[in-house]
Amino acid sequence: MKNIILIAPPAAGKGTQSELLVKKYGYVHISMGDLLREESTKDTELGNEIKRLIAEGTLVNDDLTIELIRKKLNSIKGQHFCLDGFPRTIYQAHEFAKVLEELGNPDYIVLYLDLSKDAAYARINGRLICSCGKSYNIYDENLKPKVAGICDKCGKELVKRSDDNAESFKVRYETVLNNFADIKKFYQEQGKLETVNVERDVMEIFHDIEKVIVDD
Ligand code: AMP
Numbered sequence: 389m390k391n392i393i394l395i396a397p398p399a400a401g402k403g404t405q406s407e408l409l410v411k412k413y414g415y416v417h418i419s420m421g422d423l424l425r426e427e428s429t430k431d432t433e434l435g436n437e438i439k440r441l442i443a444e445g446t447l448v449n450d451d452l453t454i455e456l457i458r459k460k461l462n463s464i465k466g467q468h469f470c471l472d473g474f475p476r477t478i479y480q481a482h483e484f485a486k487v488l489e490e491l492g493n494p495d496y497i498v499l500y501l502d503l504s505k506d507a508a509y510a511r512i513n514g515r516l517i518c519s520c521g522k523s524y525n526i527y528d529e530n531l532k533p534k535v536a537g538i539c540d541k542c543g544k545e546l547v548k549r550s551d552d553n554a555e556s557f558k559v560r561y562e563t564v565l566n567n568f569a570d571i572k573k574f575y576q577e578q579g580k581l582e583t584v585n586v587e588r589d590v591m592e593i594f595h596d597i598e599k600v601i602v603d604d
Contacts (some may be wrong), residue, residue: 389413391494392470395571396501397564398557399511400586401593403523404531405501408558408594409470411543413601420473424448424455443550445559447476454483460469461491476563497600498575500568501586501593505561509530512557517545530590547595 398574428439475481493497502573514527518539575581582600
C-alpha cells in the first residue's frame with residue numbers, strides 16, 4: 389500500500405477521508421493542522437504566535453512545519469502514513485523530499501482533493517469540530533452529528549474552528565490558489581499526482597481513493 393499525501397483547499401474533506409483510511413487500512417493519520425493546533429495550546433511565545441496565525445488563516449513558518457513532520461515520521465517509522473495538509477508551499481515540498489530520502493524513500497501518492505471556492509465556503513459554514521479530532525458538517529446528511537451539537541464519538545460539545553469564518557477563509561483559499569499550482573506541477577512531473585473531485589458523496593470519493601492507493 390502506498391503512503392498518502394492529501395493536499396486540498398479548506399474543507400475539502402482531508403480529515404474525513406483520512407479517518408476512513410485509518411479505519412479500513414490502518415494508516416497513521418498525520419494532520420499538520422492538528423500538529424500545529426496542539427503546539428498552539430502551549431502557553432509560550434511560539435504557541436501564541438501559531439494560534440494567531442491559524443486564526444487569521446495565514447501559513448505558519450515553513451521550517452517549523454518541516455521539523456514537526458520529520459519528528460513525527462521518525463516516530464512512526466515503518467508504518468503507512470496518511471499526511472494531510474502538508475506540503476502547502478513549494479519550499480515545504482522540496483524539503484519534504486529530503487525528509488523522505490532520510491527515511492529510505494517510502495512509496496507515496498499525492499492526492500489533490502478538488503472542489504470549487506463556493507463549495508468550500510459552504511462547507512466551512514456548516515463545519516463543527518470536537519476536541520477529540522472528529523469533524524462534522526450540519527448541512528451534510530452523512531456528516532451530521534446524531535444529536536445536534538454533540539460528538540457521536542465521545543459525547544463532548546461541538547464547536548466552530550477559530551478559522552472557519554469569512555475573512556480567514558478568504559486568506560486560506562487565496563493561499564491555496566497562490567501555492568498549489570507549483571506544488572501540483574512538482575508532483576505531476578514525478579508521476580505522483582492524482583486529482584480527485586470531492587464534490588460528491590463521501591463514500592464515492594473514498595472508493596476512488598482506494599483504487600489509487602493499492603500497489604501496482
Ligand atoms: P488545516 O487544519 O489543514 O485546515 O490547517 C489549519 C491551519 O494550520 C492553516 O490555515 C495554517 O494556518 C496552518 N497550517 C496547516 N498546515 C500548514 C502547512 N503545511 N504550512 C503552514 N501552515 C499550515
